[in-house]
Amino acid sequence: MQRLREIAPGVLVATAEAYTTTSTVVVAEDGGCLVADPAVSVAEVAALAADLAAAGLRPRAGFATHPHWDHVLWSRDLGDVPRYAAPAAVAATAAHREEMIAQVRQAAPGHDLALFGRLAPLPAGAGHIPWDGPPAAVIVHDGHARGHGALFLPDAGVLVAGDMLSDIEIPLLDTDASDPLGDYRAGLRLLAAVPGVRWLVPGHGHVGDAGEFRRRVAADTRYLDLLAAGEPFDDPRCTVPWLRDWHRGQLRSVAGLTGDDPG
Numbered sequence: 168m169q170r171l172r173e174i175a176p177g178v179l180v181a182t183a184e185a186y187t188t189t190s191t192v193v194v195a196e197d198g199g200c201l202v203a204d205p206a207v208s209v210a211e212v213a214a215l216a217a218d219l220a221a222a223g224l225r226p227r228a229g230f231a232t233h234p235h236w237d238h239v240l241w242s243r244d245l246g247d248v249p250r251y252a253a254p255a256a257v258a259a260t261a262a263h264r265e266e267m268i269a270q271v272r273q274a275a276p277g278h279d280l281a282l283f284g285r286l287a288p289l290p291a292g293a294g295h296i297p298w299d300g301p302p303a304a305v306i307v308h309d310g311h312a313r314g315h316g317a318l319f320l321p322d323a324g325v326l327v328a329g330d331m332l333s334d335i336e337i338p339l340l341d342t343d344a345s346d347p348l349g350d351y352r353a354g355l356r357l358l359a360a361v362p363g364v365r366w367l368v369p370g371h372g373h374v375g376d377a378g379e380f381r382r383r384v385a386a387d388t389r390y391l392d393l394l395a396a397g398e399p400f401d402d403p404r405c406t407v408p409w410l411r412d413w414h415r416g417q418l419r420s421v422a423g424l425t426g427d428d429p430g
């Protein structure tokens with residue numbers, strides 16, 4: 168695990184070994200903090216909590232970018248604080264709780280399941296995390312998952328992109344949705360239009376600067392265009408078997424969908 172690193176004033180990122188998963192901490196002036204996506208193993212979440220305590224930082228709120236098991240973890244050491252997510256993400260977590268618990272038991276055993284996925288919906292219409300630290304805008308869209316929420320921290324120019332805009336993963340579509348490609352394109356457009364991004368933090372992968380943000384938007388747009396064309400293609404990010412399998416599955420799925428459409 169790569170321990171907490173300050174990537175911009177008041178924004179810290181830790182990177183877990185599993186899937187190069189990032190956790191982001193936003194620090195308020197009084198030492199309160201917002202913790203997004205603490206991950207992944209029990210030891211890594213414990214180390215994150217210990218590092219925050221050692222630095223005199225006290226979690227005051229949490230945020231889960233989306234309803235997948237590796238983004239809705241928590242530990243008692245992080246405190247009993249509201250853990251927000253978009254309303255659709257809270258609903259999806261409740262609906263899929265049993266299968267998500269099976270996944271966490273298999274991939275990161277030992278977590279306190281009483282705390283797993285215990286999310287509070289952002290108040291209706293709230294475009295920001297309701298806390299008194301630095302402003303944290305929530306950009307909600309579908310595409311990778313229902314109610315996926317990116318965080319944008321305008322003071323620091325940091326976009327916490329959840330499972331979008333990764334340098335090590337292809338776009339992973341929610342193929343159960345009625346329009347996976349359309350949803351993903353709409354989400355990507357929303358993120359691409361965020362003004363003032365100086366640093367990008369993907370949920371899995373490496374922090375990038377403004378140029379890298381643009382490069383990843385272009386790479387993901389290209390991926391979606393090729394996927395829509397329905398012909399086999401390669402992406403340099405398909406470096407491990409599960410990603411190659413997922414890529415082939417998406418090709419099959421999208422080809423099937425376009426095949427159903429006489430237009």
Ligand SMILES: [Zn+2]
Pocket residue numbers: 233235311312330
């Ligand atoms: Zn995900």
